Amino acid sequence: MMDSLNRPTFQALILATTPTHFPSSFLFPSSTYTFPLPRCIKALSTTSTATLQSSKLSHDYPAKPQWKASIDFKSIKDNKDAVAANIRNRKSHANLELVLHLYDQMFHLQKEVERLRGDRNAVANKMKGKLEPSERQTLIEQGKNLKEGLIALEEDLVKLNDELQREAQCIPNMTHPDVPIGGEDCSTIRKMVGSPPNFSFPVKDHLQLGKELDLFDFDAAAEVSGSKFYYLKNEAVLLEMALLNWTLSEVMKRGFTPLTTPEIVRSSVVEKCGFQPRANNTQVYSIDDSDQCLIGTAEIPVGGLHMDSILADSMLPLKYAAFSHCFRTEAGAAGTATRGLYRVHQFSKVEMFIFCRPEESEYYHQELIKIEEDIFSSLGLHFKTLDMASEDLGAPAYRKFDVEAWMPGLERFGEISSASNCTDYQSRRLGIRYRPSEAPVVGVKKSKAPPQFVHTLNATACAVPRMIICLLENYQQEDGSILIPEPLRPFMGGLNIITRKS
Secondary structure (H helix, E strand, C coil), X not given: CCCXXXXXXXXXXXXXXXXXXXXXXXXXXECCECCCCCCCCCCCCXXXXXXXXXXXXXXXXXXXXXXXXXXXXXXXHHCHHXXXXXXXXXXXXXXXXXXXXXXXXXHHHHHHHHHHHHHHHHHHHHCCCCCCHHHHHHHHHHHHHHHHHHHXXXXXXXXXXXXXXXHHCCCCCCCXXXXXXXXXXXXXXXXXXXXXXXXXXXXXXXXXXXXXXXXXXXXXXXXXXXXXXXXXXXXXXXXXXXXXXXXXHXXXXXXXXXXXXXXXXXXXXXXXXXXXXXXXXXXXXXXXXXXXXXXXXXXXXXXXXXXXXXXXXXXXXXEEEEEEEEECCCCCXXXXXXXXXXXXCXXXXXXXXXEECHHHHHHHHXXXXXXXXXXXXXXXXXXXXXXXXXXXXXXXXXXXXXXXXXXXXXXXXXXXXXXXXXXCHHHHHHCEEEECCCCCCCCXXXXXXXXXXXXXXXXXXXXXXXXXXXXXXXXXXXXXXXXXXHHHHHHHCCCCEECCCC
16 A cells, blocks of 8 residues: 555453453464554545545543454453553554553452342342342332442443543554664665666656646646646546556555445544544545545455455455545645655555465565566566555554566655555454454364454555656656657557657
């Protein structure tokens, strides 16, 4: 999932005196890392004033959360120091002390509720026998008082449960031990591919090239829709279609099922994937007077595809390549570094998404970044792959690799893709589990294995506007024309070069 877009009824919080044991994948998803936990969602820009606009965030909590994440509070408490360090490393605003305080309160309140239930049952049992009228009346009064006290405590328990859930959902996912600690500048280079092109003439940026070749119209789009919208024209339209179709054909060869997705989703699904659709700095366009939002990435509707389900072990891994339009408010994205197509409010994208077993997510994370690198290498781009630092991971990501390509006209590297392993952060919110298959044992009665949460991963295969920037600026010729990379030519009707209109 590119950039910082870097997430039904869930299992209820455990209210019993002995906490339920969650799958071991929550504590130790693989032998190489510690347990992942939910974190305060990193936003998908400030509120828009259009009809589709982000609602202002109330400083008061709603009376009750719309959904509950399946959070293992006991493991949070048992691993308090590691969780606290992770919150610091991610610059999260999660309040761990408050979460632990609320959990202890809920634990003790539940014990008191159970005590009153026991007393009430005892009174009810006494009333089954023969009793003197006065004794029966005394028991009736006792039962009435116990019932009223129990109702009050149960109401307090529900409110406490809701507050605990809200606070605990702000705890970040744990971090891969190899992730650099710190801000974006601390990110490390995993790989450098290719070299920047050598030009014997003054280099133009994509805005100048697009104007001379009649490929874009930003002015008309600004009048029609506002700033940071655009029209693609002539060969740029063919180039967008070629990029999408070629990318889909490449990832389908690698076992990905193609999808088109809804582009309006419920706000709760956006939240479950790890984004804050109605926060002050959100990048999500929310629809007024509804519980719906425009998607900022296909990760959201694909993540919701198997919401509240238990998948068969034989179905995994599920690998999808989803085409969608994406909508982002991009607040604060001003200046020359974000001009033209670099940051826009609407764009086309192909997103890869994988549901897999916990022990396989590290393998598939490497597969996703390899696919991205193969795609960009095939197009002859000069790029670097980064292992992103802890403060830049976003809400659900346990680890994230970014790809930044050289953009000669902008005279810098620009992000064109990322690949994230979200472990079970999203699946615990979305309620997506699988039932592991077990090899039959001779003489042992077969029993069903308990369901476990899947792991989810996402990666950008092609974000069209930034790919167009790369292709125009890297393949420009001295006469102002643009060569089409060879892999794309069959998808452009055999067109090899974009030239000035006569």
